Amino acid sequence: WMDSMCRHPYQMEWPDNPNQCPKLVPTADDPSVLRQISSIPVRIKYDETERLHYSMVHHYNEWYGAYWNATWPRVMVRYEDLIFHPRKVTQTVCECAGGRLTGSLPKGTLDENGQENRKANPSNKEVSEDDVEFYYVKESAKDNSAVHGRHKSGLLEAMLQYSRENRNHNMTKEDLDFTQQTLNPQLLDYFHYKTISAGV
Numbered sequence: 001w002m003d004s005m006c007r008h009p010y011q012m013e014w015p016d017n018p019n020q021c022p023k024l025v026p027t028a029d030d031p032s033v034l035r036q037i038s039s040i041p042v043r044i045k046y047d048e049t050e051r052l053h054y055s056m057v058h059h060y061n062e063w064y065g066a067y068w069n070a071t072w073p074r075v076m077v078r079y080e081d082l083i084f085h086p087r088k089v090t091q092t093v094c095e096c097a098g099g100r101l102t103g104s105l106p107k108g109t110l111d112e113n114g115q116e117n118r119k120a121n122p123s124n125k126e127v128s129e130d131d132v133e134f135y136y137v138k139e140s141a142k143d144n145s146a147v148h149g150r151h152k153s154g155l156l157e158a159m160l161q162y163s164r165e166n167r168n169h170n171m172t173k174e175d176l177d178f179t180q181q182t183l184n185p186q187l188l189d190y191f192h193y194k195t196i197s198a199g200v
Helices: 002-007 056-068 079-084 086-096 155-162 173-182 185-190
Strands: 042-045 050-053
Touching (some): 002 056, 079 086
């Protein structure tokens, strides 16, 4: 998530350091004003207000913690599960909402070769879920508006990005230690994430 925010921060701002992102803990190379604090703060601009967080990790804890602690029904899906197991995740979410996969596809749906889908079932006739073909969208699902940034990943690029064994390559030992101490352990446990210690 932090690596993704570095590529496109949306409305998040922090003291700029082009050589390292994410940057969570000040180092000796930082200006003296930053060396006086224990973590690099981030500011989030919302429509009518701004919010300051002690660090990008603190923002993560608050943002996802709000969904975690919500009392209303919600579905939380890990992006990497959607990338690597799209059919299973889609089917599970569909069933969670009371639906089911059917053989009905919208008119103009394209198959993997970019041809109009000839197997569409416009009559919405009952089809076994095992027989329903699943179509992958290879291009970025984000539109061309500036709000999503210039760099948009398609399916293959996202798979390569999220299959990297070490996605913490830009983080210092101090950043990794800070992350391990600060990330909400309930969120990590629930989503089956593990922190990587500086010794790894």
